[in-house]
Amino acid sequence: MTDYITLLKEHDLKATIQRTSILKSIDKAGHINIDEIYEDVKEQHPTLSLATIYKNIILMQQNKVIVEVPMNNQKSKYELKKDEHMHLICEACGNIQDTIISPQTQEALVIKNFTLNNAQINLYGLCQTCQSN
Amino acid sequence: MTDYITLLKEHDLKATIQRTSILKSIDKAGHINIDEIYEDVKEQHPTLSLATIYKNIILMQQNKVIVEVPMNNQKSKYELKKDEHMHLICEACGNIQDTIISPQTQEALVIKNFTLNNAQINLYGLCQTCQSN
């Protein structure tokens, strides 16, 4: 298990119960939206409010602890910041799977006259399980 | 100029003034969000309501006339559906530029055990103009 307290402090954020709980929830789920975090986190901390989650999601994004994954027609999900990767998003079951970006693709993302900061590669389709149904 | 009436009918939608106006607005801008469409479209059709835009954006997405481009921390933008391409999104000026996906990258997007439907490749960074400022 990652040490969420250290993670927060490394990014200049105070380590509160609320923040470590939110991080634990994101980490456990992999990719999760705000309402789902709220549902999850309430079990251990019934008084933790939605407003607190909103405030901290914004803060932790700014401080690069987490990353937003924008979804088509759905609420954004969030994940812990890690190396760049692609998302395979199943349009049937909503599941998101991480996949590495091949070196060839990496190269193709180097574009003339554009300074790349962050690449979002989201592939929408059907996961293995949903293909067979 | 594309014929929006034909475009709509081909996708089983009635051709109303409201819809052709929205399409014209999207086409003109390239990438545009709902509020911007509203501002634009009101000039010619002051009575056209926001609710109508929302309803039609949903409908035209379902009928594959337009495509949503989800933005990090901003309202989604919309574009006319066309061949797959990448988006170079400038984090400074907000401008979006379309770029083709190289054949090598195309290949790399063919993933085992995943049926690809639609690829969203969004590169966030600085455009040429904003680099020099």
Next chain:
DNA sequence: ATCCTTGCAAATGATTTGCAAGAGT
């Protein structure tokens, strides 16, 4: 001790809905 964070309730903003009147085929 100080400054930051939380939780609540209220405010704001975005999106959706119901319905009667009007438009498209």
Next chain:
DNA sequence: ACTCTTGCAAATCATTTGCAAGGAT
């Protein structure tokens, strides 16, 4: 003529804010 679409206002849902009390360093 028939059915779908529009515009309005109201309803709902999502997100943000202000503030007093509590927590982290």
